[in-house]
Amino acid sequence: MHAIEVKHLHKHFGALQAVEDISFTVDCGDVLGFLGPNGAGKSTTMKMIAGFLEPSKGTVTVCGHDVLEDPIRVKEKIGYLPEGAPLYGEMTPAGFLNFIAEVRGIEGSRKEKRIAEVVRQIHLESVMEQRIETLSKGYKRRVGLAQAILHDPKVLILDEPTDGLDPNQKHDVRTLIKAMAKDKAIIISTHILEEVDAVCTQTIIIAQGRLLFQGTPAELAAQSMFHNAVSLAIGSEAAEDAKLHLAALAPVHNVETIGIANGTTRLLIVPKNGASIMAAVSDAVRTQGWPLLELRQEEGRLDEVFRLITTQGPHQGEVFTS
Numbered sequence: 001m002h003a004i005e006v007k008h009l010h011k012h013f014g015a016l017q018a019v020e021d022i023s024f025t026v027d028c029g030d031v032l033g034f035l036g037p038n039g040a041g042k043s044t045t046m047k048m049i050a051g052f053l054e055p056s057k058g059t060v061t062v063c064g065h066d067v068l069e070d071p072i073r074v075k076e077k078i079g080y081l082p083e084g085a086p087l088y089g090e091m092t093p094a095g096f097l098n099f100i101a102e103v104r105g106i107e108g109s110r111k112e113k114r115i116a117e118v119v120r121q122i123h124l125e126s127v128m129e130q131r132i133e134t135l136s137k138g139y140k141r142r143v144g145l146a147q148a149i150l151h152d153p154k155v156l157i158l159d160e161p162t163d164g165l166d167p168n169q170k171h172d173v174r175t176l177i178k179a180m181a182k183d184k185a186i187i188i189s190t191h192i193l194e195e196v197d198a199v200c201t202q203t204i205i206i207a208q209g210r211l212l213f214q215g216t217p218a219e220l221a222a223q224s225m226f227h228n229a230v231s232l233a234i235g236s237e238a239a240e241d242a243k244l245h246l247a248a249l250a251p252v253h254n255v256e257t258i259g260i261a262n263g264t265t266r267l268l269i270v271p272k273n274g275a276s277i278m279a280a281v282s283d284a285v286r287t288q289g290w291p292l293l294e295l296r297q298e299e300g301r302l303d304e305v306f307r308l309i310t311t312q313g314p315h316q317g318e319v320f321t322s
Contacts, residue, residue: 022206052080
């Protein structure tokens with residue numbers, strides 16, 4: 001049984017088709033990165049999974065419970081951080097988390113222990129007695145995350161969980177997500193592509209309500225024209241000779257100069273159709289005797305693939321895969 005199973009999900013608002021025939025599954029141990037441009041249908045899909053919006057068509061089950069037929073059991077299993085994390089501004093984080101714990105049926109010493117544990121995980125100790133409306137955007141986001149994980153749910157749905165956080169806070173939240181993923185199924189909506197590499201095991205891209213890509217982050221990176229490209233830093237005196245020689249290699253598409261500084265030229269050698277060219281480039285460096293400073297292979301550029309998929313998209317009925 002999948003922790004989350006989405007089958008042929010549709011949602012329309014009048015004439016607007018916000019989500020169109022989306023299907024996917026998420027299992028415990030998975031962190032699904034849910035990507036797409038603004039207005040793609042990400043938040044709408046997440047709200048339907050969490051039971052806050054009713055699908056126009058299709059089904060969603062969470063831990064075996066149908067979202068429409070058994071909504072209370074579904075909400076027991078889910079922790080949900082919505083976009084913007086609406087909170088009660090006049091309450092303190094201490095009062096708010098106490099309220100959420102009671103709503104969730106967590107009582108007595110267990111409530112105190114669980115709140116203390118979550119506060120420590122999210123690093124909220126310094127603001128527990130401040131009014132929420134006085135907190136920074138980052139702290140408000142952390143309070144929202146704390147309420148989502150307070151009841152230790154099996155499924156987490158997090159809409160932009162690191163929005164408004166500084167780099168250290170982002171690192172802390174990503175570390176927490178990876179730790180929690182061992183026994184949870186987690187969906188993360190994000191615009192931060194580095195977050196996909198940092199925490200996700202699976203990736204989905206949607207645009208205009210349609211599923212355009214489904215696969216692992218590595219499979220997504222492999223769609224990049226820069227997948228298996230080689231970055232080469234050599235002495236500038238050999239750069240022109242190196243460009244001509246490398247461009248003539250059979251598996252090479254083109255060679256670009258991407259930087260010149262302090263007598264060093266950095267070249268990017270782009271392969272044809274993602275072919276592996278490291279061995280050929282290494283052999284050329286060795287046989288030609290170019291003064292080598294650095295040689296490394298690129299994994300692929302997620303930002304370039306994201307633009308490719310969301311602006312061009314697959315043909316009707318297709319989904320990008322590896």
